[in-house]
Amino acid sequence: MEKTGQPTINDVARIAGVSKKTVSRVINRSPLLNDDTRKRVEDVIGQLGYIPNPQARALALRRNFLIGLVHDNPNAQMVLNAQQGILEALHGTEFELVVRPVDRGSATMLDDVRHFLERQRLFGVVLLPPISENDTLAKLCTSIGCRYVRMGSAQLDDPAHMVTSNDSQAVTAAVNHLIEQGHRRIGFVAGPHGFRSARERREGFERALSEAGIAFPRSLSADGTYRFESGIIAAERLLDLMPRPTAIFACNDEMAAGVIHVARQRGLEVPRDLSVIGFDDTAIASHIWPPLTTVRWPIASMARSAALKIISTTADNDDGAVEEPSMFRSTLIRRASVSSPTE
Structure with a gap:
């Protein structure tokens, strides 16, 4: 007797010669399938007019x-x-x-x-x-x-x-870039306490300076919260130092943008008077002036x-x-x- 009613996932699996699991993966666009299997199942789905029932599956x-x-x-x-x-x-x-x-x-x-x-x-x-x-x-x-x-x-x-x-290694590479440019007095705007990312980025920063034999006095470190406003507050403190840093690494782009904002307010030209690097490569990094050197976090x-x-x-x-x-x-x-x- 010819089968009547709506086709089921069992019908698709039987005709395609695969398991229900494989049909499910095709439906959900799983990458764990080869192209031949995916096409065979999709062809059977099309021929039968099978429509998955998300409510039933849920x-x-x-x-x-x-x-x-x-x-x-x-x-x-x-x-x-x-x-x-x-x-x-x-x-x-x-x-x-x-x-x-x-x-x-x-x-x-x-x-x-x-x-x-x-x-x-x-x-x-x-x-x-x-x-x-x-x-x-x-x-x-x-x-x-x-x-x-x-x-x-x-x-x-x-x-x-x-x-x-690889936050820590990426920050080490970024700070090495500053060191290669000749910077030795480099300020640091930290991320929030309790964030593993903030700890990893600080470790990468300190590693680069240590390997280059560059001192990192406590005065060159300022706390931040990953927000633009905290970058402003941190920059005010770092740029009040005498002598002030010639470069600042901020643990994200929002705070780096705050650093550039304060530098321009003080008549400092970036990068001639102050080099700045951020982290994340969010939209703000390419929208501010000058465009921000940063670590692209994928x-x-x-x-x-x-x-x-x-x-x-x-x-x-x-x-x-x-x-x-x-x-x-x-x-x-x-x-x-x-x-x-x-x-």
Whole structure:
């Protein structure tokens, strides 16, 4: 008897000669397939007119087709770049993105995240720094069966649950660039206390000076919060020094822009009187004058990989898509804010 009714995923798998898992991966645009298999399954889907039922699949998985982005980060551009990367990974799939800011200083932070994950029944979650550095939060995700990937500046987890960058080495390369230009009195605008990225970037800065035999007195270091305003405050203090630094490295572009703002207010020309380097390569780096030399942090690529690690897993394969890269290299982008000192 000829079969009637809507075609099912079982029909697609049987005719294509593959498993249901493979059909699911084709539907979700998983990268873990060769082109021949993908095309064969897509052809059968087209011939049968099969339409996936996300509600039924979500019920079977006891999860919605939602990927969460959980963050507590003062850098709005970083969050936007992370969203961009995740949305690139989700394009053409059944998955949607849900963004949830939290307060890492709150006594109820873990409970707040738990309620969010359970209420939304998320398929998985991407955790941005600094909350990605919280091991208890990662264990919470595991305990309620929510897939997770942590983003950060150092290896915090196994490759299936982590994407990281080489912040420390990248900052060392950036400071070496200043040293090669002849700078010896280099100021430092730090990131917020408690951020692993801030610690990694400071270590990279201090390593470059130490290897070059250059002293780093406490007076040449100023605290920052990753915000533009904190860059202004830090620059006011550093540029009040006598003698003042001939170059300043700031731990992100927002603070570096604040440094350039103060320098121009004081009649200093960048880079003739003061060289400046930032970190991130956000839009502000190429929009200010002079364009900012900075370290390009591949946040969108990292977020894309994090999302792909999550959606490439299936209900019967929770080992994670470790084939997605876990390490992303930051690179120095040379623009017009650095030159040799005139003194």
